[in-house]
Amino acid sequence: MSLRNIGIVYRKELIDSLRDRRTVISMVVVPLLLMPLLTIGIGGVLVKQVGEARQEIPKVMILGGRDSPNVRKQIEQLNQLAVVPEKLDYADEISNKQIRAAVEIPEGFDAKLAAGEPMTVKIYMYEGELKSGFGAERLQKFFRDLRDQTIRQNLQARQLPESLIRPFDIRQQNVAPAEKVGGAILGGLVPYCIILLCLTGAMYPAMDLTAGEKERGTIETILCSPISRTHLVLGKFLMVLTASLATAALSLSSMAVSFGAGKRMLLGITHGAAGTAMQITISGKAVVSIFLMVLPLAVFFSAALLAIALWAKSFKEAQSYISPLMIVVVLPAVAAMLPGVELNTALALVPVLNTSLISKEIITGTYHWKYIALIFASSSIYAAVAMAIAVKLFQREDVLFRT
Amino acid sequence: MIEAQNLVKRFRDRKRGTVCAVDHVSFSCRPGEIYGLLGANGAGKTTILRMLATILEPTEGTAIVAGYDVRKDPQKVRSCVGFLSTATALYARLSALEMVEYFGRLHGLDEPTLRRRIDSIFERLEMNDFRDRRCDKLSTGMKQKVSIARTLVHDPSVMIFDEPTVGLDVMAARTIAGFIRECRDCGKTVIFSTHVMSEVEKLCDRIGIIHAGKLMEEGTLPELREKFNLHDLEDIFVKVVEP
Numbered sequence: 260m261s262l263r264n265i266g267i268v269y270r271k272e273l274i275d276s277l278r279d280r281r282t283v284i285s286m287v288v289v290p291l292l293l294m295p296l297l298t299i300g301i302g303g304v305l306v307k308q309v310g311e312a313r314q315e316i317p318k319v320m321i322l323g324g325r326d327s328p329n330v331r332k333q334i335e336q337l338n339q340l341a342v343v344p345e346k347l348d349y350a351d352e353i354s355n356k357q358i359r360a361a362v363e364i365p366e367g368f369d370a371k372l373a374a375g376e377p378m379t380v381k382i383y384m385y386e387g388e389l390k391s392g393f394g395a396e397r398l399q400k401f402f403r404d405l406r407d408q409t410i411r412q413n414l415q416a417r418q419l420p421e422s423l424i425r426p427f428d429i430r431q432q433n434v435a436p437a438e439k440v441g442g443a444i445l446g447g448l449v450p451y452c453i454i455l456l457c458l459t460g461a462m463y464p465a466m467d468l469t470a471g472e473k474e475r476g477t478i479e480t481i482l483c484s485p486i487s488r489t490h491l492v493l494g495k496f497l498m499v500l501t502a503s504l505a506t507a508a509l510s511l512s513s514m515a516v517s518f519g520a521g522k523r524m525l526l527g528i529t530h531g532a533a534g535t536a537m538q539i540t541i542s543g544k545a546v547v548s549i550f551l552m553v554l555p556l557a558v559f560f561s562a563a564l565l566a567i568a569l570w571a572k573s574f575k576e577a578q579s580y581i582s583p584l585m586i587v588v589v590l591p592a593v594a595a596m597l598p599g600v601e602l603n604t605a606l607a608l609v610p611v612l613n614t615s616l617i618s619k620e621i622i623t624g625t626y627h628w629k630y631i632a633l634i635f636a637s638s639s640i641y642a643a644v645a646m647a648i649a650v651k652l653f654q655r656e657d658v659l660f661r662t
Numbered sequence: 663m664i665e666a667q668n669l670v671k672r673f674r675d676r677k678r679g680t681v682c683a684v685d686h687v688s689f690s691c692r693p694g695e696i697y698g699l700l701g702a703n704g705a706g707k708t709t710i711l712r713m714l715a716t717i718l719e720p721t722e723g724t725a726i727v728a729g730y731d732v733r734k735d736p737q738k739v740r741s742c743v744g745f746l747s748t749a750t751a752l753y754a755r756l757s758a759l760e761m762v763e764y765f766g767r768l769h770g771l772d773e774p775t776l777r778r779r780i781d782s783i784f785e786r787l788e789m790n791d792f793r794d795r796r797c798d799k800l801s802t803g804m805k806q807k808v809s810i811a812r813t814l815v816h817d818p819s820v821m822i823f824d825e826p827t828v829g830l831d832v833m834a835a836r837t838i839a840g841f842i843r844e845c846r847d848c849g850k851t852v853i854f855s856t857h858v859m860s861e862v863e864k865l866c867d868r869i870g871i872i873h874a875g876k877l878m879e880e881g882t883l884p885e886l887r888e889k890f891n892l893h894d895l896e897d898i899f900v901k902v903v904e905p
Contacts, residue, residue, distance in 0.1 A: 267767045271756070278755040278796075476751035480812070482717045483750060484768040485741040656718055657674070 268494025285463045290510035295517045317359035317394030324364030359394030360384045450618030457557045460506025465564035468495045470577035492653040499561040555638035562645035607633045664691040668723035683709045685875040698866030699855040706875040707855035715745040744813030747824030754798035758808045769816035803834045823854035859895045873903040
């Protein structure tokens, strides 16, 4: 094994790839720009939309309540609502976004309120529609305030303390450490992104260094040199692995920065309500551990992609082989994000899914050493098999000169 | 020195089954000699040369190139061979200098020797004006010079040319022809394949006519003229392949 020869090939492939616009775009530009654009771009649109929705005075309709002028008047006088005349097709108007919500006031509301008789106020809205939600929320707040005010007045009239109807408060408080909270929220997402980025980062260079060389006619040139084919494939493999890890590392850094910016933005629009959910911390130890677990997977991807792309006659053919592979990788990575999918010995042997699941555990600060060892070993075996196949294919004339 | 001994190459083809591209071909080429393989497209010339350059492995038979067996010591063979064809393209994103440096290093040259060789070759081929220009920005003639420099950087004793002038204009083809002669004059063993009769007449000391993977005839041009009682090489070629 000549490290010198592998190094010569690796250095050349690195220089060559860094001069290729498409590789630089997929390895550097996309990870560095895509994440901020996605987070800040989508975040910006969200902030704008939510801001606009909040500023709009929602049109609402009062249904019934002609015998209850008090409540009607109070609603009509609210600054934050615009009451429109009652119509029979209020449901259509809500669905067509002509009005945002409607409230049905029960018959004899004012009188029943004064008498303390039970009744139900119905609010009609468009579920999932932001502006309708705001309209319904304001109507609900008005009636909640009215109910609380009525209770207080009734208690005062009977000279009873307020605690009579509210003997205790309920408060929910998180006791889990911040990294566990973060892990529960991001646990599935972060490994999914890393695994996917490792794959996408390796895709282009793997095709360029094999099928691309065949297409450009340089494969025969390099085969004339005295370097052994094993050294040649190892040099190329190292370049693909570099691209894979660099793409994942750059994307993660970019994701962390964008996440920080997005967090401030989200806290701004939710007025701090998302504060608890955004208390996300991922420890340095977890980052290093995940990287170590992903390493054999990145080796597996790089070697497998190299072997598949080498089989192809042209760059285009390589693309048609490799694109469906995305789905094969995405499915187990997504499966790990599903609630209830827990790590066990059988799943620890399933490539991609095992790394995704263990990374999810590591993020929450849980280290199952037995599974970590099993997954690292199995992933390393898969990587070694993929490498052996790639090396073997580089020895085959029918693959190298496939026409 | 090249000694092809009963070279056979069979391929498996999905449509045609097993195809015998080279069928028991034997010939030899001495240092200071240009041996021309003349044959139509698909005759098996490229396959023979690829086996001599150890890019392909013979199915049967073997060849001794610069004292090494192509089957037993393919890497040693490659370190003594310079292989040039229109299929051996350049790395578009490397400069002319980087391209030659890369192959020099792969041939195991140390840095001072590599520097010396590059300076000498670039000077001789007048490549210094474009040494730092990327290969994809070079003219066809310049690219040919880079390819020549790439084959010469390790000072091989055997040169193999596979239809080196295909697709080249007159000037670029002349550069190649001049380079082939220069190699012979330096005492290198030179073998080249072509289907252009005039090139063979101008360059080759001995000629082997290849047809359907077989070596049909071999000899110097005067020997072939005498044997077939024809003067024109094209007529001789037709007579050999269509008896």
